[in-house]
Amino acid sequence: MNDHSTTINQLKQLVDDFIDQRDWHQFHSPKNLSMNIAAEAAELMEHFLWCSTQEASAIVNKQRSDIQDELADILMAVCTFANATGIDLSSALVHKLEKHKIKYPIEKCKGKSDKYTTYT
Numbered sequence: 001m002n003d004h005s006t007t008i009n010q011l012k013q014l015v016d017d018f019i020d021q022r023d024w025h026q027f028h029s030p031k032n033l034s035m036n037i038a039a040e041a042a043e044l045m046e047h048f049l050w051c052s053t054q055e056a057s058a059i060v061n062k063q064r065s066d067i068q069d070e071l072a073d074i075l076m077a078v079c080t081f082a083n084a085t086g087i088d089l090s091s092a093l094v095h096k097l098e099k100h101k102i103k104y105p106i107e108k109c110k111g112k113s114d115k116y117t118t119y120t
Contacts, residue, residue: 008079008089015079025084033081040077044070 001010019025047067048056060067082089 011075012079012083012089015076016083019080019083028080028084030081030085033077033084037074037077037081040070040073044074 019028044067047059047063047070051059078089081087082092
């Protein structure tokens with residue numbers, strides 16, 4: 001499986017099968033799952049704590065396997081939340097991108113990193 005040949009639905013099904021086989025659905029409330037997403041994201045951030053922006057790429061190269069595992073944990077948590085709440089991730093992403101196109105118009109923010117509220 002790879003990004004070019006695997007659908008989001010297939011990933012969500014893989015995660016759901018894993019959880020179903022272990023009878024973990026009973027623990028998967030939106031509250032718990034949202035906390036799981038945050039906890040997994042924090043584990044990824046730990047790899048970069050106290051490093052400079054310049055050091056970050058070197059850390060990714062040096063700790064690639066561990067960072068890949070943390071990113072996979074985040075994706076699993078997101079898929080689990082989406083499955084438990086019936087959220088279609090593709091539709092949610094496209095909808096959010098449309099909102100971002102309005103919020104961050106190219107002509108006002110291209111190449112800029114300051115807070116979006118300075119554009120209005």
